[in-house]
Amino acid sequence: MHNIFVIMKKQFRDTLKNKTILVQFLMFPMLTLVMENAIHIKDMPEHFFVKLFAVMFIGMAPLTAATAILSEEKEKNTLRVLMMADMKPWQYLTGVGSYIWLICMAGAGVMASCIETSGRLFFLGMMGIGIAISIVAGACIGIFSKNQMMATSLQMPCMMIFSFAPMLAMFNEDIRRISDIFYTQQLKCVFDQMSLDGFGTNGAMIVCVNAVICVIMFAVAYRKKGLE
Amino acid sequence: MIQCKDLKKSYGENEVLKEVSFTIGEGQIFGLLGPSGAGKTTLIKILTGQLVYDAGTVTVMGKEPGRLNGKEKRCFGIMMDSFGVYERFSCGENLAVFADLYGIPHKRIPKMLEEVGLEGAYHRSASDLSKGMRARLQLARAFMNTPKILFLDEPTSGLDPQSMKAIHRIILEKKAAGCTIFLTTHNMEEATKLCDHIVLLNEGRIVESGRPEEICRRYDHHKKIKLHLNDGEDIEYERNGDTAEEIFALLKAGSVETIHSTEPTLESVFLELTGRDLEEER
Ligand SMILES: Nc1ncnc2c1ncn2[C@@H]1O[C@H](COP(=O)(O)OP(=O)(O)OP(=O)(O)O)[C@@H](O)[C@H]1O
Ligand SMILES: [Mg+2]
Numbered sequence A: 001m002h003n004i005f006v007i008m009k010k011q012f013r014d015t016l017k018n019k020t021i022l023v024q025f026l027m028f029p030m031l032t033l034v035m036e037n038a039i040h041i042k043d044m045p046e047h048f049f050v051k052l053f054a055v056m057f058i059g060m061a062p063l064t065a066a067t068a069i070l071s072e073e074k075e076k077n078t079l080r081v082l083m084m085a086d087m088k089p090w091q092y093l094t095g096v097g098s099y100i101w102l103i104c105m106a107g108a109g110v111m112a113s114c115i116e117t118s119g120r121l122f123f124l125g126m127m128g129i130g131i132a133i134s135i136v137a138g139a140c141i142g143i144f145s146k147n148q149m150m151a152t153s154l155q156m157p158c159m160m161i162f163s164f165a166p167m168l169a170m171f172n173e174d175i176r177r178i179s180d181i182f183y184t185q186q187l188k189c190v191f192d193q194m195s196l197d198g199f200g201t202n203g204a205m206i207v208c209v210n211a212v213i214c215v216i217m218f219a220v221a222y223r224k225k226g227l228e
Numbered sequence B: 001m002i003q004c005k006d007l008k009k010s011y012g013e014n015e016v017l018k019e020v021s022f023t024i025g026e027g028q029i030f031g032l033l034g035p036s037g038a039g040k041t042t043l044i045k046i047l048t049g050q051l052v053y054d055a056g057t058v059t060v061m062g063k064e065p066g067r068l069n070g071k072e073k074r075c076f077g078i079m080m081d082s083f084g085v086y087e088r089f090s091c092g093e094n095l096a097v098f099a100d101l102y103g104i105p106h107k108r109i110p111k112m113l114e115e116v117g118l119e120g121a122y123h124r125s126a127s128d129l130s131k132g133m134r135a136r137l138q139l140a141r142a143f144m145n146t147p148k149i150l151f152l153d154e155p156t157s158g159l160d161p162q163s164m165k166a167i168h169r170i171i172l173e174k175k176a177a178g179c180t181i182f183l184t185t186h187n188m189e190e191a192t193k194l195c196d197h198i199v200l201l202n203e204g205r206i207v208e209s210g211r212p213e214e215i216c217r218r219y220d221h222h223k224k225i226k227l228h229l230n231d232g233e234d235i236e237y238e239r240n241g242d243t244a245e246e247i248f249a250l251l252k253a254g255s256v257e258t259i260h261s262t263e264p265t266l267e268s269v270f271l272e273l274t275g276r277d278l279e280e281e282r
Helices: A003-016 A017-036 A048-075 A078-084 A089-112 A118-145 A148-169 A175-181 A184-194 A203-225 B040-047 B091-101 B105-115 B131-143 B163-175 B188-196 B212-218 B241-253 B266-274
Strands: B002-011 B014-024 B029-033 B055-060 B075-078 B151-154 B180-183 B199-204 B204-209 B224-228 B234-240 B256-261
Touching: A003 A017, A003 A089, A003 B091, A003 B105, A017 A048, A017 A089, A048 A078, A048 A089, A048 A118, A048 A148, A048 A184, A078 A089, A078 A118, A078 B075, A089 A118, A089 B014, A118 A148, A118 A184, A118 A203, A148 A175, A148 A184, A175 A184, A184 A203, B014 B055, B014 B199, B014 B204, B029 B188, B029 B241, B040 B151, B040 B180, B075 B131, B075 B163, B091 B105, B091 B131, B105 B131, B131 B204, B131 B234, B151 B188, B163 B180, B163 B188, B163 B256, B180 B188, B188 B212, B188 B266, B199 B212, B204 B266, B224 B241, B234 B241, B241 B256
Parallel strands: B029 B180, B029 B199, B075 B151, B151 B180
Antiparallel strands: B002 B014, B002 B055, B199 B204, B224 B234, B224 B256
């Protein structure tokens, strides 16, 4: 438990110094605040920007952060040093995961401030699930990659699909059909209605399957590569 | 403290360590010398449990390295050039991460930096450090948990003489404090100066071992005395009683500029044993 907190503390300290990750964490919450308050177009769905940016935030920030942190620590061999100081792999992963989750939830909190009080808890709950799945997906890539270069090139397309597909799906039915199989699209539907009804017939299933796939891929990557 | 017997390790087809055996007593500085690619780093990795080996027996503090538990591993201080530091953190913050891990109060960090001669660098970002300063930061990190055994993989390679000296002083201080130290290097002078016992490793095989002076004496077959005269002439004499008169006469006449005996250095012993130069192909 102690070791997990050490990692979280280290990461929080790093957040302010690591500009690329900081931008990821701040961009969408800030954009949401600005757009929601500045732009009011007639006939636009209520809280259009919150719903859109929330999904993009889920698909982008936790994924990039998890990949970047893991691959950097592997490449610089600082992870080795931690292990030699009796850090267990699960403690390290839990520490990094919790840190990302907490900081993304803070961002989600900012977004939630734009919607009605009644919907906030539901919104945060859904965000929490989505962020968790993204973290696991990001950790997969981080563990699988040999170095930061490889990590970035693997993470980029994943991030694009998860975060941009739901947006493009609003304008194109073909994309919509494909993006339906991703958790981010399903969460977008839920946010659109602000209730679980948004899932439709098998939305909840799809989110679960997405989560399970991520966890399995993580387990495989971990078994194969460990944290070396 | 550390025993190693008939240790073998291969990477695929490439046999990197071939029947390596040695014993390191408590409180010793043990020097592992060898050219690039000899298998020094590989050996350190095996001893610290980062790498599994193929055959032989290895015991560190009475246990097989892979079986050491977390608490025992915390008795190690390891410095390898591949072990990075957190680039975005300052020196102080870098050490703070590990102070937290080991449960050491942060107020002792300035003292640790001072110990390795980095007193002014607490707030200096690790990415701005010079090579020598970075090595010292890594040393400070390795010392943090007051280790019983220190593994130092080429702690001074590529450093200027001053940083090198500073690091030698620190290493000797640690020895005085009762640390057992495992040191690898390709620097002969360093080995002669620091080590109680050295092993020469070439292509994964131990070619010679013993105290540094002892090894040099053992390979002293030429037994010559070399004189450089004022007029620029070089003369060699056999090192025995017969030549004493002649040398004496030259000395008395004041025509000798320098006089040396030709005991081999570790460098020349190594060259003789392997036909390879230690410092070449770095
Ligand atoms: N991960 C690896 N996979 C395959 N071969 C390796 C690996 N690591 C090292 N080797 C090989 O093992 C041999 C010994 O390497 P090692 O790093 O132990 O040498 P060294 O004595 O530390 O050299 P240097 O003085 O350059 O640090 C080399 O021939 C190297 O090619
Ligand atoms: Mg090496």
